[in-house]
Each structure stands twice: as structure tokens, then as C-alpha cells.
Amino acid sequence: MVGIRDVAKTSGSAVATVSRYLNGQITLRPETKKRIDDAIAELGYQPNVMARRLASGSSETLGLMTTDIEYPFFAAIASAAEAEASASGYQLAVFNSRNSTEKELEILHAVERRQIDGLIVLTNHTDTGGLAEQITKSGKVVLIDEDVSGATAPRVFADNRHGGRLAAECLLRHGHTEIAFVSGPRGMISVEERLAGFVERLEEDGVELNEALIRCGDYSEAFGSTTLTEMMSAGPRPTAVFAGADNIAVGILKGARSAGIGVPDDLSLVGFDDVSYGELLDPPLTTIRQDAHAFGREGVRALLRVLEGGSADEIERVRVELIERGSVAQL
Amino acid sequence: MVGIRDVAKTSGSAVATVSRYLNGQITLRPETKKRIDDAIAELGYQPNVMARRLASGSSETLGLMTTDIEYPFFAAIASAAEAEASASGYQLAVFNSRNSTEKELEILHAVERRQIDGLIVLTNHTDTGGLAEQITKSGKVVLIDEDVSGATAPRVFADNRHGGRLAAECLLRHGHTEIAFVSGPRGMISVEERLAGFVERLEEDGVELNEALIRCGDYSEAFGSTTLTEMMSAGPRPTAVFAGADNIAVGILKGARSAGIGVPDDLSLVGFDDVSYGELLDPPLTTIRQDAHAFGREGVRALLRVLEGGSADEIERVRVELIERGSVAQL
DNA sequence: CTGAAAGCGCTTACAG
DNA sequence: CTGAAAGCGCTTACAG
Numbered sequence: 001m002v003g004i005r006d007v008a009k010t011s012g013s014a015v016a017t018v019s020r021y022l023n024g025q026i027t028l029r030p031e032t033k034k035r036i037d038d039a040i041a042e043l044g045y046q047p048n049v050m051a052r053r054l055a056s057g058s059s060e061t062l063g064l065m066t067t068d069i070e071y072p073f074f075a076a077i078a079s080a081a082e083a084e085a086s087a088s089g090y091q092l093a094v095f096n097s098r099n100s101t102e103k104e105l106e107i108l109h110a111v112e113r114r115q116i117d118g119l120i121v122l123t124n125h126t127d128t129g130g131l132a133e134q135i136t137k138s139g140k141v142v143l144i145d146e147d148v149s150g151a152t153a154p155r156v157f158a159d160n161r162h163g164g165r166l167a168a169e170c171l172l173r174h175g176h177t178e179i180a181f182v183s184g185p186r187g188m189i190s191v192e193e194r195l196a197g198f199v200e201r202l203e204e205d206g207v208e209l210n211e212a213l214i215r216c217g218d219y220s221e222a223f224g225s226t227t228l229t230e231m232m233s234a235g236p237r238p239t240a241v242f243a244g245a246d247n248i249a250v251g252i253l254k255g256a257r258s259a260g261i262g263v264p265d266d267l268s269l270v271g272f273d274d275v276s277y278g279e280l281l282d283p284p285l286t287t288i289r290q291d292a293h294a295f296g297r298e299g300v301r302a303l304l305r306v307l308e309g310g311s312a313d314e315i316e317r318v319r320v321e322l323i324e325r326g327s328v329a330q331l
Numbered sequence: 332m333v334g335i336r337d338v339a340k341t342s343g344s345a346v347a348t349v350s351r352y353l354n355g356q357i358t359l360r361p362e363t364k365k366r367i368d369d370a371i372a373e374l375g376y377q378p379n380v381m382a383r384r385l386a387s388g389s390s391e392t393l394g395l396m397t398t399d400i401e402y403p404f405f406a407a408i409a410s411a412a413e414a415e416a417s418a419s420g421y422q423l424a425v426f427n428s429r430n431s432t433e434k435e436l437e438i439l440h441a442v443e444r445r446q447i448d449g450l451i452v453l454t455n456h457t458d459t460g461g462l463a464e465q466i467t468k469s470g471k472v473v474l475i476d477e478d479v480s481g482a483t484a485p486r487v488f489a490d491n492r493h494g495g496r497l498a499a500e501c502l503l504r505h506g507h508t509e510i511a512f513v514s515g516p517r518g519m520i521s522v523e524e525r526l527a528g529f530v531e532r533l534e535e536d537g538v539e540l541n542e543a544l545i546r547c548g549d550y551s552e553a554f555g556s557t558t559l560t561e562m563m564s565a566g567p568r569p570t571a572v573f574a575g576a577d578n579i580a581v582g583i584l585k586g587a588r589s590a591g592i593g594v595p596d597d598l599s600l601v602g603f604d605d606v607s608y609g610e611l612l613d614p615p616l617t618t619i620r621q622d623a624h625a626f627g628r629e630g631v632r633a634l635l636r637v638l639e640g641g642s643a644d645e646i647e648r649v650r651v652e653l654i655e656r657g658s659v660a661q662l
Numbered sequence: 663c664t665g666a667a668a669g670c671g672c673t674t675a676c677a678g
Numbered sequence: 679c680t681g682a683a684a685g686c687g688c689t690t691a692c693a694g
Contacts, residue, residue: 013679079400095422114379114380115391347665384688385671
């Protein structure tokens with residue numbers, strides 16, 4: 001193994017000089033620089049990253065925890081997070097929690113063990129048993145997309161309330177007043193805020209959301225599918241649905257297809273997220289776009305800021321917008 | 332900072348004992364075990380992973396390089412790779428090459444710098460300028476999905492030839508003989524093998540593939556779209572297309588839609604990959620499924636094997652299967 | 663099992 | 679800039 005002392009020896013300079021030069025903490029005069037560069041080339045020296053990490057106290061690694069990186073929205077976040085981390089000299093390690101609190105706690109432990117410098121956390125449930133304490137204690141976490149209530153950490157959320165308003169506006173504009181809201185579990189910030197904005201905008205036009213048409217279950221295709229079937233067989237029947245996520249919307253689409261209900265002719269549909277395949281659906285899905293890349297990018301930036309001692313109670317909002325395609329029809 | 336020597340001191344045992352106990356290299360008698368466990372709990376000791384890594388010479392990290400982890404097929408690979416790595420005590424770092432050879436070489440360098448123990452490489456081009464040498468030199472790489480010719484490394488590929496045969500069989504069974512092949516660049520193993528199997532099966536039924544209907548460009552939606560438009564305006568017109576990837580198939584679908592060509596009524600279509608949204612398309616896409624999870628899982632296993640000194644010229648094939656949905660019609 | 667210590671290969675004060 | 683060295687917190691022979 002050729003180490004930094006070998007470079008120092010053959011270049012005739014000090015270990016400290018070589019180290020500082022390689023880390024850009026010093027500017028050498030040309031001759032010294034050349035001697036060191038030559039020695040590095042001659043010896044084929046490669047700095048040992050692990051040694052640097054131990055000595056400097058940084059793992060040069062950031063973590064990203066999602067339920068499963070395979071989901072398109074999370075994959076897009078990971079891609080942007082990797083780019084941003086890499087631009088700042090960090091590598092990105094990904095962790096799948098499979099929506100298990102136990103696994104989440106285990107992943108959070110990686111911070112304490114110095115396996116990663118900090119962690120971007122994306123949870124998908126309200127029952128957080130101990131998560132909040134761990135997060136606050138570590139001080140090296142940022143929360144994105146969903147909240148862990150009670151935790152002290154910077155947050156990057158979508159502008160959910162505005163998204164709810166946009167969905168309501170679109171449906172109202174097309175003449176709908178009998179509207180269902182199908183979404184994930186009550187208590188999640190994405191559900192509550194979107195619903196609040198939705199109701200708020202509806203009420204501005206004097207439209208009341210029927211309690212029986214608020215269906216909160218979980219963020220899954222299956223839930224969308226079964227809920228649609230239920231809703232269309234028992235009254236009151238809506239003329240439009242606002243789905244809290246595109247995968248729920250897909251479930252609704254499938255359920256409608258098998259029930260012989262035409263979208264958008266018999267039922268209008270607005271989703272949330274704007275996953276990549278939304279425009280390929282039949283009909284192409286009208287939806288509220290969240291900028292997944294912004295979550296990844298801003299998540300990493302917020303994490304880097306808090307690691308440098310920045311404030312932990314920032315809350316940033318990622319903008320949303322209405323993408324009109326073909327799943328909403330005039331009533 | 333509480334270190335292992337503090338645990339040794341308060342538990343009244345030796346540093347070596349604590350270390351070996353924590354790493355499971357030793358079984359202690361109950362009293363000793365309890366004293367150490369108590370000390371760890373009392374002090375809130377957390378082993379410093381970076382120190383362990385330096386001393387033991389393993390970064391406990393595996394890398395996965397794709398052009399962009401955001402693509403569904405790669406995201407699925409990453410998910411399975413993370414699960415498999417995690418089960419073996421490794422973390423998974425992801426790297427996006429953006430299809431740049433320069434970036435690929437930089438990522439490969441992480442192995443030399445001991446930043447990662449090994450790397451799973453997924454490239455997407457034939458021009459490999461220097462990649463093969465780097466890979467062979469490192470000896471800590473496995474190639475998945477696509478080849479880097481000339482490199483010495485274990486490989487995990489799809490059974491592309493068989494996939495080509497399955498596609499041909501499906502189309503022949505539906506009476507098609509004027510068939511186009513639209514795929515990525517010539518020279519890529521996925522293209523050549525799929526084409527070879529396709530042609531082979533066609534010829535078994537006495538069907539000749541028209542040279543003018545072999546269109547190799549790149550693995551993109553745009554290429555599928557423009558190629559379809561070209562092909563349908565100039566003769567000879569095919570009655571079916573075998574697309575080398577689902578994203579190309581999506582491009583063909585879009586192109587057909589805007590040209591007023593009905594799929595499958597006017598044109599049958601078979602894809603390759605089976606990305607998650609294939610069944611949501613209109614019509615649902617008939618395709619050759621590659622098991623993305625198998626790539627991730629087997630890639631990690633092959634990497635772990637080669638890191639333990641295993642042979643570097645294994646080549647493993649991931650099975651493929653025909654998924655019949657709605658994009659192929661009887662002629 | 664214990665105890666004392668070398669070693670992993672860096673970074674970083676420190677005195678010059 | 680140099681030189682010599684402590685320190686990061688582990689693992690791992692080694693002698694007992």
C-alpha cells in the first residue's frame with residue numbers, strides 16, 4: 001500500500017504539506033506542486049478515503065430513507081439528492097424502511113454510529129413510536145414530504161394546501177359540486193393539508209364537501225380501487241374525485257374501468273404527485289404536480305445547512321402546480 | 332466521546348474482549364456478557380463505524396452505478412440491491428453516470444480510493460474508452476444488464492436471446508410476418524442478442540426479417556415515436572413491431588396515436604422490460620418481462636462472491652417471460 | 663479470557 | 679513551508 005508518507009518522502013516534502021495540498025487548504029509554489037504531483041503519478045498514490053474520514057470525523061456520506069426507493073416519486077427524489085450530494089462531495093446511501101418503524105429506528109441509528117453524517121427522512125405513517133425523540137436527539141436529520149410530529153428538524157414539504165385549492169378550483173371550473181376526496185390516512189400532513197385547502201376553496205364557492213365522500217385509507221392503488229367500487233354502488237354518488245396521490249388515482253381508474261364507469265365522461269378525476277406515467281394513462285391524468293427533484297435537492301441542502309450548525313426549525317415549501325390533461329370533463 | 336476502552340474499563344474486561352464480543356467472534360460466559368452489556372447501556376456506547384472500517388479494511392459499502400436511478404427499471408434494481416446488501420451488512424451507495432464515460436471512470440475510481448468495497452456497473456453505451464481496463468484492474472466490479480466488452484468481471488445478463496424468441500413466437504402465433512424491430516444501438520448486447528433470438532425464431536417458421544424494418548437508434552421514447560412515424564409513411568409497412576424496450580414501445584404508442592394508427596387493430600406491439608406502468612397503458616402492453624429485482628439481488632451476490640476471491644468469469648442469466656396483455660392482435 | 667500495544671492511513675496542531 | 683508526532687477509535691496479533 002502506498003500512503004501519504006511515501007508521497008511525502010519521494011517528493012521531498014512534508015506529510016502535512018501533501019495532505020493540505022490535496023485537500024486544497026494551501027497553494028503551493030509551482031516547483032513544490034510539481035514535485036508532489038510527480039510523486040503521486042509515479043507511485044500511483046490513491047488517498048485512502050476511510051482513513052481521511054476517521055481522522056476528519058466525517059463519513060462524507062448522506063443517507064436517504066424512504067419506504068421503498070422503487071416508487072417513482074421516491075426514485076426521482078433519490079436521483080436529485082444524489083446529484084446534489086455528489087456536487088457537495090458526499091455520496092448518497094439509500095435505505096428502504098418498508099414502512100416499518102423498527103427498521104426506521106435502525107436506519108436512524110446509522111447516524112449515531114457515524115455511518116452517515118446525516119439522514120433525509122421520508123416516513124409514510126402517523127404512528128411514530130419513538131421516532132421523533134431519535135430524530136431530535138440526533139440533530140442530523142431533515143424531514144421531507146411527510147411530517148414526524150414532535151421532532152425538531154428542518155422540514156421540506158409540498159405546498160399541500162395550495163395543491164388542494166388548485167384541485168378544487170379545477171373541478172369547480174368544470175361545474176362539479178358532488179366531489180369525493182380519496183386519500184391516505186387521517187393525521188398525515190399531506191392528507192390534512194390537502195383536504196383543508198380543498199375544503200377551503202370549495203367553500204369559497206359555497207360548495208360543501210359531503211362527509212360521506214371523504215375516504216381516507218392508505219396510499220395504495222388497491223385502496224383507490226375498492227373505494228371507488230364502494231362509492232359507486234352506495235350513494236351519494238360523486239361526479240368527480242380528488243385523489244390524494246396518483247397511485248390512488250390509478251386504482252380509481254382501474255376500478256372505474258371494471259365497473260363500466262367512463263372517465264372522464266361519467267366521473268372526473270384529479271390526482272396528486274404527477275408521476276412519470278401519468279400522461280400515458282387512459283385518459284391522461286389531470287393532476288397536481290409536486291416537484292420531486294426539488295424535494296431531493298432542497299432536502300440535501302437543508303441537511304447540509306443543519307450539519308453546519310444552522311437552525312433546525314426551518315420549514316420550506318416546494319411549489320405545486322395543476323397539470324391539466326384529460327381526466328376532467330365539463331359536467 | 333465514549334469509546335471501546337471506556338466500555339472495557341467500566342465492565343472490567345479487556346478491549347480485545349469487548350471488540351470480539353461485539354463482532355460476534357467469541358461467546359462469553361453469562362456474567363462477562365452481562366457486565367459488558369451493562370456497561371454499554373450505562374455509557375450509551377455506540378461503536379464508531381468509521382474506525383472499524385479503517386481498522387478492518389472494509390468500507391462496508393457497495394456501489395450501484397446506473398445512468399439514472401430515476402428510471403423505473405434501474406430503481407427496481409436499486410431497491411433489490413439495497414435489500415440484498417443490507418442483509419449482508421453492507422450499505423448501498425448509488426451513483427448516476429448520466430451516460431457519461433468521464434463520470435463512469437470517476438465513479439469507478441471510488442473503488443481504488445476505498446470509498447466502496449465494490450461496484451455494480453450498469454452502462455448504456457458501446458463506446459467504453461478505458462472503462463474495460465479500469466474494471467479489470469479493480470477486480471471489484473460486476474457488470475449487469477449490459478456488457479463492457481473486454482472487461483474481466485462477473486456478469487449478470489437477461490436471457491435476451493430467449494426473450495427475442497418469445498417475442499417472435501407471440502407475433503407468429505398471431506399471424507404476423509411483416510414485423511419491424513425497433514431498438515437501441517447496434518453493438519449493445521441487449522440489442523444483438525434480442526435481435527438474434529428474434530430472427531432465429533422467425534426463420535424457424537420460414538419468416539424473413541426485412542432489413543429495412545430493423546431500426547436501431549437509442550433506448551428512448553423519442554426514438555420510438557419518430558421511428559414509427561417514419562416507418563408508417565414510407566414502405567414497407569409492418570403489421571407488428573417488436574420494441575427492444577418498454578420506453579421505446581411507449582414512444583411507438585404515442586406516435587401511433589398521433590398518426591391515427593390503432594394499436595393493436597392496425598399495428599401489434601411487443602415491448603421488453605415490463606416496467607410497472609405497462610399494464611396501465613392503452614392498450615395494456617404485451618411485453619417480455621425481465622426480473623429487475625433479480626438483477627439487483629444477483630448483482631450483489633455476484634459482487635460479494637468476487638470480493639471473497641471468487642472467479643471473475645461467471646456469467647449468469649436472468650430469466651425472461653412473455654406477459655401477454657392487449658397490444659397484440661390476430662392478423 | 664486479560665493486558666499492553668502496534669497498526670490502519672489519514673488530519674492537524676505545534677514548534678521551528 | 680518542514681519535521682516530528684499525537685490523535686481519530688477501532689482490530690488484531692502476541693504473550694500470558
